[in-house]
Amino acid sequence: MHSCCARKIIVWILCLIFSLSHSILVCGSSPPKHLCRQDQRDALWEFKSEFPLSGMAADEKTQTWRNNSDCCSWDGITCDPKTGNVAELNLWGSSLNGPLRSSSDSIGDLKYLRVLGLSGCNLFGKLPSSLGNLSDLTVLELDGNGFTGELPVSIRNLKQLTKLLIASSKLSGNFHQALLNLTELTAINLVFNQLEGTLPSNMSTFSKLEYFNVGSNSFSGSVPSSLFMIPSLTYLNLERNHFNSLLEIGNISSPSKLQTLILGGNRLSGPIPGFISKLVELSSFDLSFWDTLRGDVDFSIFLHLKSLASLDISTLNTRSIVDMSLFSHFESLSILSLSRNTVKFSSTLHLVSPIGSLAVASCNISEFPKFLRTQTSLFNLDISQNQIKGNVPAWLWSLPGLAYVDFSLNSFTGFDGPADVFQRNEIYLLDISSNAFKNPFPLLPKSITFLSASDNQFSGEIPTTICQLDSLETLVLSNNNFSGSIPRCFEKFNTTLTVLHLQNNSLFGKFPEESVSVALISLDVGRNQLSGELPKSLINCTHLEFLNVEDNKFNDTFPFWLRLLPGLQILILRSNEFHGPIHYPGVFLSFPRLRIFDISKNLFSGALPLDYFSGWNAMSSDVYIADNKYMFKRNTFSSFNIASKGLEMILAGISFSIYKTVDISGNRFEGEIPKSISLLKGLIVLSMSNNAFIGHIPPSLSNLTNLESIDLSRNRLSGKIPAELRKLTFLAWMNFSYNNLEGPIPQGTQIQTQDSSSFLQNPGLCGAPLHKICSGEEQGTLNQDKEDEEEEQVLSWIAVAIAYVPGVFCGFIVGHILTSYRHDWFKRIFHYFS
Template identity: 55%
Template sequence: MLHSCNQGKMTIWSFCLILFLSNSILVLASHVRHLCRADQKNALLEFKNEFYVQELNSNGIVGDKKTEKWRNNTDCCTWDGISCDPKTGKVVELDLMNSFLNGPLRYDSSLFRLQHLHSLVLGSNNFSGTLPNSIGNLKYLRVLSLGDCHLFGKIPSSLGNLTYLTNLDLSVNDFTGELPDSMGNLNKLTELHLRSAKLSGKFPSVLLNMSELTLINLGSNQFEENNFSGPIPESISKLVGLFYLDLSLWNTERAMVDFNMFLQLESLMFLDLSYINTRSTLDTSIFSPLLSLGYLDLSGINLKTSSTLSLPSPMGTLILASCNIAEFPKFLENQTTLYYLDISANRIEGQVPEWLWSLPDLKYVNISQNSFSGFEGPVDVIQRCGELIMLDISSNAFHHPFPLLPNSTTIFLGSDNRFSGEVPRTICKLVSLDTLVLSNNNFNGSIPRCFENFNTTLSVLHLRNNNFSGTFSEESVSEHLRSVDVGRNRLSGELPKSLINCTRLEFLNVEDNIISDRFPLWLRSLPSLQILVLRSNDFHGPISFPGESSSFNKLRIFDISENRFSGVLPSHYFAGWSAMSSVIDIVDVIPSRYAGRDDSGNYQNSVTMTAKGSKIELVGSVFAIYKTIDVSGNKFKGGIPESIALLKELIVLNMSNNAFTSSIPPALSNLTNLESLDLSKNRLSGKIPPELGKLTFLAQMNFSYNRLEGPIPQGTQIQSQKSSSFAENPGLCGVPLQETCGGGGEEEELKKEQGEQKEQVFSWIAAAVGYVPGLVCGLTIGHILTSYKREWFMRIFHYFT
């Protein structure tokens, strides 16, 4: 019995051992089977050694140095960025994106020995060379990503060999020429990314035959400047899998468009047909069958709508700006998923319907540039739209009463309406308020004194061109302010010192008020201040103080004209104004949403300035170009500071109507970008520096009403000026004035110079005439004396010997 039991146990143990060994063998076999092949490992290690790895990638960003972790004594299928086929051990995926690789991608690179790659991702490395034809040898590729690799030259035609490709990314490179025709072979391509690839030539119409494409991004290239013209190709209807289509700004040359071509694109989620320049009228109901459509922009197209129209329920963004709509679109009442609505720049009159604010997901509403006069329902109707973020009602005919807004409101744009009375205190309850623009209305009373008293996030306060009075109080200033425009009101008192706490302040405009204060030199401590406009107030006193730095490092527009500033500007005054002395890249430095509408329905800053003899308005991106100093209409005296010559990027300089004395600094010729120079109505003396004739961009200049003298410098720009630009300078002469120089004009001056030259020539001739005989006589006498001296010496020698 015991023997039988032991025998049974042995049998069980033997069975377990067999199972264990079998499993181990299977695992071992499986492990061995998954090891990458030697030829694949060698190819990878050789590929690694073709490049050097730097500390930072090409964008100066820390990435992942994947290849530095590869070791020869380990399974290459476990290396970072490598995936292998579990059955064959061949490398099928190589992902070295942002791996600090530096060096050219050679035509004989070991990379091309990895013949079974399905996915090759090498984006954001620095290959700095051409894309070799050998790329076409990787014929099994499904994904090829070479974006931002500093590649240049032509895209090789061998790309057409990669017929399995579904995703191709060559964006952000420096390619030249057109896409090769062979790209038409990529009939399985679903995504094509060519943004900012520097491609040129004709639009690659071959792409329109790729029926599997769902996404094409060709933005920021040079395809005839991407100004597509002519009919929209109806072959677009073949792209049945497309979910994103942007044909905005296509110039059909006012031709008719058959919008039915879009009905086949049943997968569309995003469609932008804005401003395609057609005379066709579009029946909006045509898009009803597109059940996936969530973004639709038909701006600039004449629309036909009806009250029974029903668009797909998942619509999130609807933009119908400039569509010649005369009635509020009633079909919107059923758009319960609507998130963003823009019906600006139409012909809609009357009141905004009350039902609009009951749409549960509505966050952004732009109904600007219409003829709305009010809101249906009680004054608090908008408050029912509990999560409203932005409301733009500017450029309408809204009047009292002012609407109550939900606490969630972040951006409220109500400029160019007929609002009157005081701004209601309820505005102070909007704790999320970032942007408040109420310019060009009839508001009166004081600026709300509540923005300092709570944790406000207000960064934009524009109350321009109203009837606000009283002081600009300390309590009206939020420390988060980036842009302040309270110009053209009746504000008095001093500039609020609490502005010194606004470390993000970039734009400050208080022009055309009656503010009485000394120059706010303390504003120089604001690190971001770029535009300072104090024009037409009652500021007074000096703008420079002994021992105090006047450096405004970021300032690009400085307008303190039409005040009572006085004193002498020291020679070093403009030293340290670095933004005007060098080229700087201005990106997102001014909030682009405040005074003139941009593409997003927001606003941009605006400033009125005097340039080229007339007033102009700078709006939006123009701020990045103009660098201006205007100190005209004050009581400054002394010389023009020599340091102004350091401001080499200055475009407009106006120092007129002061009491500047001394001469015009010749160093002004360093201002090679100057387009407008006004030094009129001062007490300047001496000559106009002839060096100013070198300023080829100087289109307008004014030296009138000074004490200048001498000939006007000759130069194309100066001679093209009107005589009034030099008037009332009794000592000036020459073109374009009537007064000739030296009594005989330029001709007399020329004769005088020629006479002087002739006299010099005659003097040299006379000297030469006298010099030659003298030289001959001298040599003759010298020869005689030398001969005589030799003879005399020989006689003495013979006497003693």
């Protein structure tokens, strides 16, 4: 019996071993099977072939794709393990660089995609309608590209879509009505685009929406109350648009889950609505730039928001005073922005919640707030634009987390404590500009990356202790009394310093070649006494956008090598001793992004070829598109002079992005005015005065339809003033004096408003505004000009009439029909059209 059982057990074990061995052999001998389907691989390969950089080192993800390999193993590709269909295409941050071609169905053929992620891939052009073929898509993520135009109508087919993320692009048009069909959406992010119009009133159709961000667009009208009726919504950002009506919200039926509400930077006005007190889950709230029309604000509505961690109520335009004691009992408040209101601090103020960031710029504060002494969590303090005098207290630097400090635009004169008082902290940003600080220059912690000490009373040589700052990226010392030379130790910042502004001091000597950082984006050493040649090491600054060396003693030829800097936008060499030609045969001087070119008041000479201004693309467009990341957020540190409308004016701030200027006046140029100047259609200021130009004024200057100021005075120009210049309706100032011009002055509105001084010392000129009467033949030309102008005006009136008469006729017919029906029919029609 026992031996029989033993035999059965042995047989069973042997069968089991044989079975396992067979399985192992079968598995081990089976050839590998590709998971990827052929049609899916073909679609991906076609998608890759659309981009010329695919397969190159610049496109580090798709270069791993091989047509004979399993596409499910390719970088950025995820497949459904059961079907082999490509379920996810995610190439975030790769360098595809091109359009998603509407003529290609490669994207549309990946019809089983659930996730399409192409953020930051340098894509541009319109979004292809083939996206609508991806009916299974749940996530569409295209942030940080250059897509233009509207969303395709076919997007309405993406009924499964839960996340639509196309932030930081160039989409235009209205908020697409097709989106209202996508009821599964939980997140919409269209921030930083060029969208406009109004938001739909029925936003509550997004019944599952949790995240909605359309900030930094151009939406206008009212904020739809239906947004606040979405029960799932937790994040709502409408900042920096043009919403302008009163914010009116009906009764909120269920407790709101809204945790983030950002409305700042719009045109909202009137009383702050009381319904805000019902948003009890809010942790982040931004009402900045709300206009209360100088009304009173009941700040007690914020007391109900006990979960607040961040509050921005800066720039309310209210006569009410913000009492800091209002925030005494908030337990979670960490970020508080009250700038540009009147703020009151009591001497016994105590805040329960540790403040991490406090902004009280321009709040009529005259004393340093003492309650800050207990704020050991403070890392950011903006107390700029107030009336605080005396010294900065030493105890401030004992706050262990303090990292970002802005004291600018006050009346501080010094720092309390020992010379190394700053060494106790790791300060990253320090702005002490526009005060009355004097020597000694403070010893700064090595951690500083941003230092602005402009517009003070520091003197002597630039302290070499600055060279001990290991991580310095921005250094602004303009408008002080510094003297001596630029420190050679600046070579330490060869790869870190991006902004160096030393404008308006008394620095002299040569600019050391080794002190030029290859990382420079903005360099301003204007209004000093620097001499010698322009440092040629600037040729290595491939990111340079702004270069100003005005009002120095540089003695050099024209720096042709600057044309190799692809991002250069502002070049100012005025008032130096530069000399020689600005053109050499065979050297094509193309500045594709240059918008301000000022080489006036130098010793440049020679003739300019007719095509000299060809290839200056940024000035050839009458639209400005900010295509840089740095300059216009740093331009507040710089200013420079330009000649416009016969006056010297200072450009600073927003003016940098508005003006497009060519000023070559005050040199020794000769020959004819290059006809290619007429290609610069975006030009606002043109000055070519005080040279030796000959020949006629090009009639093609009438192409410069944005021109506001033109100065061709003090040359040797001859012939007539072109009648075509009458078309320049923005031209507010012109100067043709001291030339050899002749004939009648054209009879145009802009021309006739000029003072006679604009035409003096041209012996052959006649007609208003000069007192010289034209001869018979000249008068005939003058009359013909006048007739031409009147004919243009008549044609304009005829065009208006042609449009007006049918409108009046249609209006009459509609009015007759409406009055022919009963009153209720009128109401129905009115309701339909409204």
